[in-house]
Amino acid sequence: MDNIAGTKSSLTxxxxxxxxxxxxxxxxxxxxxxxxxxxxxxxxxxxxxxxxLFPSEQNLVLRADDxxxxxxxxxxxxxxxxxxxxxxxxxxxSAWGISSRExxxxxxxxxxDLGDGETLTVxxxxxxxxTGNADQLSGRGQRIFxxxxxxxxxxxxxxxxxxxxxSTTDGMANAFFNTLTVTIPATIIPIAIAAFAAYALAWMDFxxxxxxxxxxxxxxxxxxxxxxxxxxxxxxxxxxxxxxLGTWMAHxxxxxxLAVYLLRNYMVxxxxxxxxxxxxxxxxxxxxFTRIILPLSFPxxxxxxxxxxxxxxxxxxxxxxxxxxxxxxxxVMTNQIVELLGTRGGNWEILATAAFVSIAVPLIVFFSxxxxxxxxxxxxxxx
Amino acid sequence: xxxxxxxxxxxxxGVGGCLGYFWLSNQFLDKxxxxxxxxxxxxxxxxxxxxxxxxxxLPALLALGLYxxxxxxxxxxxxxxxxxxxxxxxxxxxxxxxxxxxxxxxMNEPKFWEAVxxxxxxxxxxxxxxTVFGLLVAQLTxxxxxxxxxxxxxxxxxxxxxxxxxxxxxxxxxxxxxxQEQIGILNALVVSLGGDPQTWLTVPFWNNFFLMIVLIxxxxxxxxxxxxxxxxxxxxxxxxxxxxxxxxxxxxxxRIKVPQIAGTILVVWTTxxxxxxxxxxxxxxxxxxxxxxxVLANYMYDKLFRAGDWGVGSASAMVIMLLVLPILVWNVRxxxxxxR
Numbered sequence: 001m002d003n004i005a006g007t008k009s010s011l012t013x014x015x016x017x018x019x020x021x022x023x024x025x026x027x028x029x030x031x032x033x034x035x036x037x038x039x040x041x042x043x044x045x046x047x048x049x050x051x052x053l054f055p056s057e058q059n060l061v062l063r064a065d066d067x068x069x070x071x072x073x074x075x076x077x078x079x080x081x082x083x084x085x086x087x088x089x090x091x092x093x094s095a096w097g098i099s100s101r102e103x104x105x106x107x108x109x110x111x112x113d114l115g116d117g118e119t120l121t122v123x124x125x126x127x128x129x130x131t132g133n134a135d136q137l138s139g140r141g142q143r144i145f146x147x148x149x150x151x152x153x154x155x156x157x158x159x160x161x162x163x164x165x166x167s168t169t170d171g172m173a174n175a176f177f178n179t180l181t182v183t184i185p186a187t188i189i190p191i192a193i194a195a196f197a198a199y200a201l202a203w204m205d206f207x208x209x210x211x212x213x214x215x216x217x218x219x220x221x222x223x224x225x226x227x228x229x230x231x232x233x234x235x236x237x238x239x240x241x242x243x244x245l246g247t248w249m250a251h252x253x254x255x256x257x258l259a260v261y262l263l264r265n266y267m268v269x270x271x272x273x274x275x276x277x278x279x280x281x282x283x284x285x286x287x288x289f290t291r292i293i294l295p296l297s298f299p300x301x302x303x304x305x306x307x308x309x310x311x312x313x314x315x316x317x318x319x320x321x322x323x324x325x326x327x328x329x330x331x332v333m334t335n336q337i338v339e340l341l342g343t344r345g346g347n348w349e350i351l352a353t354a355a356f357v358s359i360a361v362p363l364i365v366f367f368s369x370x371x372x373x374x375x376x377x378x379x380x381x382x383x
Numbered sequence: 384x385x386x387x388x389x390x391x392x393x394x395x396x397g398v399g400g401c402l403g404y405f406w407l408s409n410q411f412l413d414k415x416x417x418x419x420x421x422x423x424x425x426x427x428x429x430x431x432x433x434x435x436x437x438x439x440x441l442p443a444l445l446a447l448g449l450y451x452x453x454x455x456x457x458x459x460x461x462x463x464x465x466x467x468x469x470x471x472x473x474x475x476x477x478x479x480x481x482x483x484x485x486x487x488x489x490m491n492e493p494k495f496w497e498a499v500x501x502x503x504x505x506x507x508x509x510x511x512x513x514t515v516f517g518l519l520v521a522q523l524t525x526x527x528x529x530x531x532x533x534x535x536x537x538x539x540x541x542x543x544x545x546x547x548x549x550x551x552x553x554x555x556x557x558x559x560x561x562x563q564e565q566i567g568i569l570n571a572l573v574v575s576l577g578g579d580p581q582t583w584l585t586v587p588f589w590n591n592f593f594l595m596i597v598l599i600x601x602x603x604x605x606x607x608x609x610x611x612x613x614x615x616x617x618x619x620x621x622x623x624x625x626x627x628x629x630x631x632x633x634x635x636x637x638r639i640k641v642p643q644i645a646g647t648i649l650v651v652w653t654t655x656x657x658x659x660x661x662x663x664x665x666x667x668x669x670x671x672x673x674x675x676x677x678v679l680a681n682y683m684y685d686k687l688f689r690a691g692d693w694g695v696g697s698a699s700a701m702v703i704m705l706l707v708l709p710i711l712v713w714n715v716r717x718x719x720x721x722x723r
Contacts, residue, residue, distance in 0.1 A: 046564060216447070310541075316545070
């Protein structure tokens with residue numbers, strides 16, 4: 001911590017350990033959901049996700065193949081031979097039994113006496129041999145209780161189901177495109193409007209400028225909740241009702257204060273000389289803005305764009321109020337997940353996968369553009 | 384028309400319209416209205432320069448006025464009226480003036496007071512814990528070689544939606560009867576320590592804190608980023624002087640560093656306070672206000688879109704606005720001070 005005064009090793013250790021602990025604490029919940037999204041419903045229901053990375057010991061109830069069609073006669077006795085596990089599913093049996101009261105009565109390789117000459121042998125890899133007379137080997141296959149260690153197993157079936165099955169209740173594909181449709185115009189349009197306003201507030205002198213800037217700082221904190229009814233009323237009144245257009249307009253309005261504030265603060269810091277030289281050379285304000293200010297303001301534009309993107313992508317309230325109508329066709333991912341929480345509260349494989357589909361895009365944006373996000377936060381921490 | 388296509392057209396129209404408007408209006412100003420030629424050339428240039436800022440500002444001011452400023456007053460007005468359907472009006476409504484009746488009705492609802500109480504605890508706990516954790520992580524990772532990795536991990540929840548975070552934490556809080564294997568890590572921990580598994584989200588009062596943890600988890604990264612930059616900005620000499628004087632690391636942190644970043648801590652605190660006042664998604668997705676976890680923002684949503692009571696809904700929105708007002712005034716005063 002304070003290397004200047006010579007390292008205090010015990011303290012350094014404490015710092016390292018506590019940072020590791022905090023980082024683990026912070027990533028654990030997300031990791032849990034991520035791992036769960038690659039497990040089957042059975043796996044999720046029978047063991048915690050933290051056990052998914054290690055081989056797990058499970059108690060399974062399996063059945064030998066039905067004798068009908070599978071039994072062969074050998075030297076007067078009937079035999080059914082087979083494999084307890086499905087192909088491609090490897091596991092190692094550590095104990096097995098034939099009664100629910102004694103599920104680990106035998107070790108692999110041992111032969112169980114089922115009475116009157118009927119026998120059963122189960123190997124560690126799940127291969128079994130079941131012998132007996134015609135009466136004994138009839139009807140359904142023998143129930144076998146096994147204690148087996150299965151290696152970690154992951155599946156992408158959940159993603160297939162959520163993204164490509166086309167199901168309207170579980171599917172996220174439609175909601176994914178709807179979210180994208182909301183997000184992109186709602187990110188780009190405020191930038192275009194705000195950049196001009198920010199330039200005027202930063203580099204043009206006119207009466208009332210200070211007052212306007214103060215008003216924008218004030219609008220930064222006005223809660224969204226106040227805008228819901230009046231705007232819904234307004235949208236219904238002018239006839240655009242619930243839909244994309246209204247949602248884009250709402251997101252633009254709500255994003256503007258931050259956009260103007262961030263961009264103005266950035267533009268004010270640009271060197272005065274460049275702008276004055278350009279003016280002396282006869283450039284108009286419009287030219288100065290498009291040729292000099294906009295390219296120089298790229299970092300601030302990027303910061304705001306990331307904010308607005310994350311905010312519109314993750315938004316639930318604005319979509320619920322201004323976008324999603326009774327048909328539900330324009331549902332966005334956040335809304336879809338909330339519905340899934342209601343209808344499939346216990347189906348973690350679907351929930352986890354759906355949530356991760358919606359989280360993935362912001363996470364990619366976050367990790368690839370973290371630098372701009374941090375810069376934007378530092379510049380606009382009033383909001 | 385496919386919505387994606389519609390979106391594309393909107394982008395083109397929106398951005399193109401914006402640029403077109405600015406270009407055309409500037410041209411109009413310079414070439415037609417006040418041309419920079421003839422006998423009034425000096426006067427015209429001055430006049431054009433008086434008007435130009437307003438051309439640049441107009442679209443933003445219109446949008447801000449319509450989407451943020453006007454609703455504040457309209458909500459105030461609606462909170463003093465009742466929405467009454469016109470008989471035979473085909474779904475049209477009239478708004479009848481009722482004075483403070485909506486506020487009175489709201490004050491008589493236990494659910495409202497539950498929301499106020501819960502919001503009070505949210506305001507008390509979330510900004511404090513997020514700031515403390517943020518400061519802690521910022522300080523601990525300051526000189527750590529792998530600090531940026533730890534910071535990235537703690538910052539990451541900022542990118543996750545409140546709804547996504549709700550799903551993430553619902554899995555953490557998942558409950559199974561004691562005879563089954565727990566799949567929620569919290570209950571697994573409790574059971575392994577010999578306790579009984581709990582349905583964390585349905586235990587009144589304490590369940591509020593389990594919801595708050597979700598927001599603390601998200602907001603700590605924000606606090607950390609801002610405070611970490613503030614810590615870096617502290618002049619090295621003050622710390623060196625303290626070390627020379629024999630201060631231990633704790634004294635340096637609490638007596639030298641924290642006082643110097645007090646202003647930033649306050650900004651972080653108020654910013655998170657604003658987020659807390661608006662918190663809706665977490666409660667909506669995790670409990671929907673059941674089991675005594677109602678908060679104001681979700682109460683308002685309930686009134687508006689479930690009960691269809693625009694009057695009481697607007698009244699509760701005004702309560703949120705009232706709570707935000709002190710921060711708004713403080714921010715505006717600070718901004719004006721900075722500008723002078």
